[in-house]
Amino acid sequence: MTLLIKRSLVEQAVEQLRQRVASGAWAVGQRLPTEPELASELGISRNTVREAMRVLAFSGLVEVRQGDGSYLRSAVDPLQALQALSRCDLEQARETRHILEAEAIGLAALRRTDADLHALREALEHSGAHFHADLEQYIRCDLVFHQRLVDAAHNPALSELYRYFSGVVAATLHHNLSHAPRCQLVFDLHGQILDAIEQRDPDRAKALSRTLINES
Structure with a gap:
């Protein structure tokens, strides 16, 4: 008592x-x-x-x-922010990814370095190796790739926001990939986004990112 x-x-x-x-x-x-x-x-x-x-x-x-x-x-209490994020539904998570992730990827296309490209290729290779295998392992690898995409924008605030939000992204991916077969064409969008970033094409990078968010 x-x-x-x-x-x-x-x-x-x-x-x-x-x-x-x-x-x-x-x-x-x-x-x-x-x-x-x-x-x-x-x-x-x-x-x-x-x-x-x-x-x-x-x-x-x-x-x-x-x-x-x-x-x-x-x-701002980070714990309360995490609790708010955990309560968002699938559509709210998708909206937030469009605002946060797609825009950050547009910046990444303008600001990326050769080191960023190397880290992204490495993460994408690891992700691809697990795409048709264990779901949990694939999601962990995919989150590393997406975090590195955002990090390539070289904006610490965006990187930290996405790090907070990545738990919601993981839950969304787990839900969607558990209820539908994995599509190679959707995964291939990751490589196309990386190509657009390498070519410093922010409009194409953002458009591809939005397509990926809608499909994944």
Whole structure:
């Protein structure tokens, strides 16, 4: 019974702290009030504050620096963002891929380096080797290829957003490929996208990417 009550108090403290972050009470990079100060403000024990801060640190919202205090790492809770992503349906996932992935691939066609092309060819080769084999292994390889496509845009924000979103992409691929036979023509679109990127043709790369998203 005591453990349930303690967990409830920690959850309440976490929620109050998240609300303060959302309201803009602290700026990103700002040192947060000390545990005694937060305990006094929230009317709870220091132990509860400590546990709440551990939860926020685990979710990536807060950074705890040993001997220096806690700092606000992000104004957006990554854990809540992941939860929102996990609730999107197949059509919402497709819309998001069109906006995020296809546009990033267009940028990749303009910004790619020779090193990017080498990494993409390597990932596509691994992916192709598993296309007609184990589904889980193929999806893992395919995600590496798609992440490298986005990384070739050389925009860290886009890369990180896609890294968050890749779990939804994996779930979508698993659903679709489990309910329909794998089509070689659809897989071949990956190579055509890579060719368009190599030729620095952003319009063709984006068009092919949208076709792939619709078909996969």
